[in-house]
Amino acid sequence: MSTSSNDSMPANEKSGKRLILAVIAIALLSAAASWWFRYAATHRTAQFWGPQAGTLIRDAPHVTLRSDTPSADGAGGDEADVPRDISTAKGLTHLRNALLEDSSYQWDSAVLSDIGWANSLVFAAAEGAEPRAVVMFSPDFKWVSNGTAADPDKAVVATTSEFATGLKEFFASEAAEAKPEQ
Numbered sequence: 001m002s003t004s005s006n007d008s009m010p011a012n013e014k015s016g017k018r019l020i021l022a023v024i025a026i027a028l029l030s031a032a033a034s035w036w037f038r039y040a041a042t043h044r045t046a047q048f049w050g051p052q053a054g055t056l057i058r059d060a061p062h063v064t065l066r067s068d069t070p071s072a073d074g075a076g077g078d079e080a081d082v083p084r085d086i087s088t089a090k091g092l093t094h095l096r097n098a099l100l101e102d103s104s105y106q107w108d109s110a111v112l113s114d115i116g117w118a119n120s121l122v123f124a125a126a127e128g129a130e131p132r133a134v135v136m137f138s139p140d141f142k143w144v145s146n147g148t149a150a151d152p153d154k155a156v157v158a159t160t161s162e163f164a165t166g167l168k169e170f171f172a173s174e175a176a177e178a179k180p181e182q
Helices: 005-049 051-059 092-099 161-177
Strands: 062-066 119-124 132-137 143-146 156-159
Touching: 005 051, 051 092, 051 119, 051 132, 062 161, 092 161, 156 161
Parallel strands: none
Antiparallel strands: 062 119, 119 132, 132 143, 143 156
């Protein structure tokens, strides 16, 4: 009994089909796991910011910083509150991601009254354009508010100590380096 090449062909085709199906199954499982991980890491912030503000925080080409922190060169308080264009600032992409991550916030903290918002970021499609997302911060960066919400005091959450420290450093650096808007 001799075997022809046609007899061995179907076995190879079957194992090739199984391999392709296995690769597709692994790809689908990986995509589902990736989607679930992303959802689990951002679902609370997506609710907090809302779809429009969340999209602007992630993608807006124009970002303005306002801070009551005087610049490092000792400029007075008047210069500190001048809006600064930070659209191309180093670290802005990381800041955007951190603003949209659930792990940046302490969701169960009791909200303080009279926080006194001192710092803000405005994300917009163009300078002064609508729609825009306003993110307000307390002077110590321990609280953040969705300033785009109808009542900012009801849209307040505490930041983690790591995020507050990073925000403080970013604002101090950008207040010193970024040029005031004209």
